[in-house]
Amino acid sequence: MGSLTTSPAWRALAAHAREQEGVHLRDAFARDPGRFEQMSCEAAGLFLDYSKNRIDGRGVGLLMDLARDRGVAAARDAMFSGHRINNTEGRAVFHVALRNRSDRPMAVDGDDVMPRVRGVLARMGRFAEAVREGAWLGHSGEAITDVVNIGIGGSDLGPAMVCQALAAAGHPRLTMHFVSNVDGDHLAGVLQRVRPETTLFVIASKTFTTIETMTNAASARAWFLGRFGNESAIARHFVAVSTHAERVAAFGIDPANMFEFWDWVGGRYSLWSAVGLPIALSIGQAGFEALLDGAYALDRHFVDAPLERNLPVILGLLGVWNRNFLGAASLCVAPYAQALARLPAYLQQLEMESTGKSVARDGGAVSVGSCPVIWGEPGTNGQHAFFQLLHQGTDLIPVDFIVARHSPSGLADHHRLLLANCLAQSKALMVGKSAEEVRAELGACGVEGVAREALVPHRVFPGNRPSNTLVLEDLSPRSIGALIALYEHKVFVQSVIWGVNAFDQWGVELGKEIATGLAAELGGGPPGDHDASTRGLIERLRPEPS
Numbered sequence: 291m292g293s294l295t296t297s298p299a300w301r302a303l304a305a306h307a308r309e310q311e312g313v314h315l316r317d318a319f320a321r322d323p324g325r326f327e328q329m330s331c332e333a334a335g336l337f338l339d340y341s342k343n344r345i346d347g348r349g350v351g352l353l354m355d356l357a358r359d360r361g362v363a364a365a366r367d368a369m370f371s372g373h374r375i376n377n378t379e380g381r382a383v384f385h386v387a388l389r390n391r392s393d394r395p396m397a398v399d400g401d402d403v404m405p406r407v408r409g410v411l412a413r414m415g416r417f418a419e420a421v422r423e424g425a426w427l428g429h430s431g432e433a434i435t436d437v438v439n440i441g442i443g444g445s446d447l448g449p450a451m452v453c454q455a456l457a458a459a460g461h462p463r464l465t466m467h468f469v470s471n472v473d474g475d476h477l478a479g480v481l482q483r484v485r486p487e488t489t490l491f492v493i494a495s496k497t498f499t500t501i502e503t504m505t506n507a508a509s510a511r512a513w514f515l516g517r518f519g520n521e522s523a524i525a526r527h528f529v530a531v532s533t534h535a536e537r538v539a540a541f542g543i544d545p546a547n548m549f550e551f552w553d554w555v556g557g558r559y560s561l562w563s564a565v566g567l568p569i570a571l572s573i574g575q576a577g578f579e580a581l582l583d584g585a586y587a588l589d590r591h592f593v594d595a596p597l598e599r600n601l602p603v604i605l606g607l608l609g610v611w612n613r614n615f616l617g618a619a620s621l622c623v624a625p626y627a628q629a630l631a632r633l634p635a636y637l638q639q640l641e642m643e644s645t646g647k648s649v650a651r652d653g654g655a656v657s658v659g660s661c662p663v664i665w666g667e668p669g670t671n672g673q674h675a676f677f678q679l680l681h682q683g684t685d686l687i688p689v690d691f692i693v694a695r696h697s698p699s700g701l702a703d704h705h706r707l708l709l710a711n712c713l714a715q716s717k718a719l720m721v722g723k724s725a726e727e728v729r730a731e732l733g734a735c736g737v738e739g740v741a742r743e744a745l746v747p748h749r750v751f752p753g754n755r756p757s758n759t760l761v762l763e764d765l766s767p768r769s770i771g772a773l774i775a776l777y778e779h780k781v782f783v784q785s786v787i788w789g790v791n792a793f794d795q796w797g798v799e800l801g802k803e804i805a806t807g808l809a810a811e812l813g814g815g816p817p818g819d820h821d822a823s824t825r826g827l828i829e830r831l832r833p834e835p836s
């Protein structure tokens with residue numbers, strides 16, 4: 291495949307972007323009454339309105355040419371066929387098999403993984419239901435009341451985000467806790483609120499070597515044994531989720547209490563695997579399987595729909611357009627749903643760990659800007675914090691608005707206001723407010739002359755700021771499953787365009803290596819060879835000799 295930026299598709303997009311420079315979205319809407327119908331699309335219970343992007347039908351067509359030119363469909367098919375597309379780790383990328391809800395075999399190197407996938411899913415279900423029904427008892431015979439998931443990154447963010455999103459359907463006896471940070475405050479804060487007799491710890495780590503998780507798990511184990519004093523009690527209170535049975539056993543958890551997954555499941559793509567155990571514990575196995583159903587529906591859409599009507603393809607390509615042709619270096623994710631409060635954090639790992647790369651699959655340099663900075667907060671809170679910058683700041687920041695038609699709260703007035711705010715923000719970002727409109731408004735309030743003219747520039751909104759609006763039917767497991775799968779595949783599409791491997795994360799290794807050495811040094815070990823800043827900070831932070 292030739293270079294990205296010299297390809298005819300890329301050049302045509304660059305020329306189109308130049309032609310479109312002076313076009314305001316307000317005028318684009320005024321000119322084309324069919325814009326909303328043409329630039330919206332629906333699948334798997336998700337509706338995407340992308341008409342408030344700074345692009346027209348021809349631009350979208352050129353983006354589709356780019357997708358064809360870069361081989362998006364072939365790359366997608368390679369992933370769904372179990373090819374080892376994670377080239378730097380020599381692994382298949384097969385999280386889609388975890389939510390294959392058909393009878394179709396899915397194989398890696400000719401080995402159908404589906405019997406193992408179904409086997410673990412069934413074990414998870416039996417275990418989750420036993421805990422929920424009160425049939426799985428703690429060592430002293432009491433039912434479990436608290437589940438503490440200890441994991442970080444992909445072994446934390448997915449289940450934490452989904453459990454929060456679906457908390458309204460959570461089991462009334464079970465409180466879910468998520469401990470990720472190696473800062474002891476995190477674990478200590480949770481341990482203060484739970485009793486060992488009624489607590490189930492889920493130690494989730496793909497590798498079972500991650501220092502934060504191992505440290506928290508060891509401290510949780512020590513706390514448990516300190517209160518309980520009985521090694522044999524561990525079996526009723528600690529389970530593991532991992533790909534690594536020997537390390538789980540070495541830690542002291544019986545592999546019979548381990549829920550397995552496989553190296554073809556990337557950490558940030560793992561919530562569909564046994565990593566989703568907290569979700570099954572909270573909302574039940576049927577709920578967890580509904581989440582898988584939603585993701586599966588989106589997978590089928592991604593595979594079957596033509597590129598022009600394919601939600602992840604459209605979303606991914608619009609991201610490329612905004613990043614590379616409009617120069618947007620960040621993307622704000624604004625879920626208008628308090629239940630989705632952790633979605634931006636989840637997407638930060640999904641997107642930035644996947645495509646935050648400057649080296650291409652073949653080892654060459656990525657020739658264009660890759661992943662934008664992903665950030666956000668739920669609406670309406672964000673409106674009272676950073677929306678000022680979105681409307682009038684110096685940078686162009688596209689927004690993904692996410693909203694559900696129905697709210698689980700049952701407070702209809704609140705939901706009406708929430709929806710109104712969501713639509714108001716995307717409209718305001720798009721239309722803006724001209725100097726003439728501001729003058730008329732101020733004039734109507736009796737502000738005239740010099741005083742008025744001094745105020746006008748401050749009250750002008752340039753508008754023309756792009757956004758997508760994603761409408762979920764509801765906040766059900768199925769809808770949320772589809773939403774997450776949509777973003778996963780969007781990231782995949784972008785990785786193909788930018789030519790990066792979305793499934794490795796070498797960029798996290800250096801800090802880990804240095805931290806290991808520094809931890810020894812801070813604990814009194816021999817001094818390492820450091821720059822003056824690091825040396826000075828070690829001196830300042832080293833514990834006082836006792």
Ligand code: F6P
Nearest residue numbers: 443444445495496497500557798
């Ligand atoms: O931060 C790096 C990372 O490897 C993530 O990709 C992963 O999700 C996280 O650490 C946790 O890894 P593990 O599940 O192996 O503990």
